[in-house]
Amino acid sequence: MKVGIVVGNPSPASRTRTVAQAVAAWICRHYGGEVVHDVDLADHARSMFDWPNDELDGLTADLAQCDVLVVASPTYKATYTGLFKAFFDRYGPDGLAGVVAVPVMTAGSPQHGLAIDVALRPLLVELGASVPTRGLCFLVPAQMPELEDVVERWATANLAPPALQSSR
Numbered sequence: 001m002k003v004g005i006v007v008g009n010p011s012p013a014s015r016t017r018t019v020a021q022a023v024a025a026w027i028c029r030h031y032g033g034e035v036v037h038d039v040d041l042a043d044h045a046r047s048m049f050d051w052p053n054d055e056l057d058g059l060t061a062d063l064a065q066c067d068v069l070v071v072a073s074p075t076y077k078a079t080y081t082g083l084f085k086a087f088f089d090r091y092g093p094d095g096l097a098g099v100v101a102v103p104v105m106t107a108g109s110p111q112h113g114l115a116i117d118v119a120l121r122p123l124l125v126e127l128g129a130s131v132p133t134r135g136l137c138f139l140v141p142a143q144m145p146e147l148e149d150v151v152e153r154w155a156t157a158n159l160a161p162p163a164l165q166s167s168r
Contacts, residue, residue, distance in 0.1 A: 001033030004066035008073040008084025009106075012042040015144060016106045020072035022147050023104055023136060026155045027068055037062050041083050048086045060090050068100045071124060075107035075137075079119035094128035102159070103135030113137050133158040 005024050009016040017040055024035050039059055047053050063069055073080035101124040105116045116135035124131050136154045143150055 001028075001031050001067045002036045002065065003027055003033045004037040004039070004063045004069045005035060006037075006039045006041065006063055006069065006071055006087070008041045008081045008087060010042055010045060010081060010083050012040055014040075014042070014074070014106075015141065016072050016074045016104070018144070019106055019136070019147065019151070020070045020104050022151045023072075023102060023155065024070045026151055027070070027102070027159065030155070030159070031068075031161070033068065037066065039063065041087050044087075045083055048083060056087070056090060060087075060095070064091070064096055064099060066099055068102060069096070069129070070102045070104060071120070072104035072106070073120065075105050075112040075115045078112060078115055080105070080115075080123070085123075088123060088127065091127050096124065097128035099129045101129035101131050102133065103131060105135065105137045107137060108141065 003024050005020050007014065007017040007020050021038070028034055037059075041048070044056060044059070047056060050056070073084040103116050103120045103124060105120060107113070107115070116137045120135060121131050136151070
């Protein structure tokens with residue numbers, strides 16, 4: 001199983017990326033997969049609006065070939081970041097067809113708990129991804145020391161086989 005990670009936090013090496021990597025690691029341990037792409041969009045922010053852009057076009061193509069894609073953004077203004085949206089705007093209709101997407105969001109407050117289902121899930125479905133599970137909204141920074149336990153509890157409840165079976 002090929003697992004990809006894409007993180008839309010404008011800050012490099014963010015807490016959001018740490019959470020996404022923990023979710024991807026759980027998936028790999030339990031499904032026998034490997035992370036083949038780990039994309040931190042902060043590394044591409046300066047070129048996000050360059051059209052065409054061979055590097056970004058390559059990234060979108062590579063991620064669309066993953067079986068499972070962990071898609072992560074911090075919650076910003078009750079939804080995902082503009083950097084995140086700009087990247088996913090590079091996909092055409094059904095650009096993620098055949099990909100199983102696992103949505104992940106981080107937030108500073110529990111008030112943003114619905115963002116993952118009312119903003120992120122519809123974007124992924126619009127792009128043709130299968131989103132078979134509730135997303136992980138890792139709410140408060142104070143929970144970071146408990147990251148492995150939080151991911152384990154959420155993943156055990158939501159990602160148990162066959163939840164992530166690819167349609168490819």
